[in-house]
Amino acid sequence: MKIAILGGSGKLGQAFAARLRQTGHEVAIGSRDPSKAEEAAAKAGRGVRGMTNSDAAQWCDIAIVSVPYAGHRTLFESLKEALNGKIIIDATVPIDPENIFQIKTASGRSAAEETAAMINGAFVFAAFQTISHRVLRQLDVSHDVLVAGGPARKPEVLDLIRSMGLRAIEAGSLEIAGHLERMTVLLLSINKANNIKESGIKITGV
Template sequence: MNTKPTIAILGGTGDLGSGLAKCWLAAGYKVILGSRSAEKAKSAAQTMTGDVAGDDNSAAARAADIVVVAVPFASHDATLNEVKDVVQGKIVVDAAVPLVPPKVSVVQLPSAGSAAQIAQQLLGPGVRVVSAFHNVGATKLHEGSRADCDVLVFGDDKASRDVVIGLANEVASAGIDGGVLANSAAAEALTSVLIGINRRYKVPGAGIRITGLSASPGT
């Protein structure tokens, strides 16, 4: 019997969402791809191997234990409002980055501080918002092995951070505890920096590594 949590990925048909899905499926998780179109999500699920299904965003979020939001920032608030009622009591992992076209390589954080803080305000105190996966290039996730970079994880509830660190360990070199949710602004801003690096150095997915760690936080 699979005791691992079921993960819904809203935006699961996109590059980042589908890349995360493939990694978690390979690690033995049940994944539900969410999309505004249930048919699009079901079609995408049929191309993947493992315990995977597809549905509209609300149904996917309702059926999951953990909900990952991997939608463009332009759809961020609408998606959260769509699923607000069905994610109460759950962990919602926000991977959205506040990119503002056309200057996506320029840091342009929202007045609220970060996408993650907007998510917590919209969803309310009954939802444990954790922020992660901003700086992992989707290209790396689709290569079939864990991405050679670290994932910074932020949240106000340590137990929820630890859960998401475990999920990050399945898709990248390591999940790193970045502290409280407000600190997510640093990783969200760093995404624009990495996009610029990708362009200047002509690489598909520059990432980050945190050096000098030899023990778990607090040990």
Template sequence: MRIGVLGTGNMADALATHWARAGHEVLIGGRDPHRAARLARGVGGAARAGGLREAAGFGQVVLAALPFGAGEEVVGRLGPALSGTTLLDCSNPVGPGFGLLTARGPSAAERLASAAPEAHVVKAFNLCHEDVWRMRPPVFGGRALSVPLCGDDEESLALARELVRDTGCLPVSAGPLARAALLEAAAALFIGLWVGEGADVQSIVPPLAWASGPAH
């Protein structure tokens, strides 16, 4: 698979490294060509560097590894180059006090979809710190990490599921793109509990067998 990456930060590094190891062609696109080239060398495999527009038009899938706000701006400028692509959004619009910067408006993922209406946006990879994505694979207590996905296009969701599996994780359908706001709100809640309270988020929900009442 050919994968373009918009951004040269930690999430771009962590996810692109998994995908390059899995044999995908990866093009890292950034504003700073030297930083993009340095990241591509670190990713290894069939990774190379280019500009943002080159990455946007590179392949079937484009990862928007950009901060909230910047992602919408960059994608808006690149819109035509993203036509027909699967656009993965891993951003979290979390601000001071662990509140949502989207307030009661559209989610970050929906804003990307509006900025690039001919792309197929899938929300993914937003619930974990980048160091979790650097794990090979992310397994905790013998159980692989699950990655919820929100999107409206089945072909794009199938590609996203493949890329989730390439990180060693399990894809989980979380519904249409309209539900991406719930994933972003979950991230705000989790980050607030982890960072603000030092709480173990996994301890606040019962096992699946008890999700709808006492297990029998």
């Protein structure tokens, strides 16, 4: 499959590219700036392409999104047609810039639910909120990835995550996305309280 990482030039995007290039899927890094996309793709390694977010959204079967919440609405508003009917895996965490231990969105709902409202013909999932980019880059280690979204096309998302050497955990419907986004700020608080950088979540009993 063709997997685009929108906002892929950033910290989490580069970690996604590192994992995805081992899967056999075709991978493209998207950026607002084509030269930045090319640069990030070259850094990610052979086989990864660089293109604008818009071209990557057109090209892909599945779009993984890793942009700061400040750019989330603008990005999706510009990609409504390109992403219609596609799978979107949204890793955005809408951290409140005034208090990094809280989330805050324009609508009061999760960022992923805002995505689904903007691109209503897409299959939207929230995932990866609880994994730090540094941890994701430890390519030989499996981690739990909590996935929220409706049943349609979810098996493809779970399979993609498994192909990345990660354990996909079914977390429920998209209305659970806000809990995943809040888990990130919980982890940030745990990091601060313990003077560490990468606490994570492991689900037992599944």
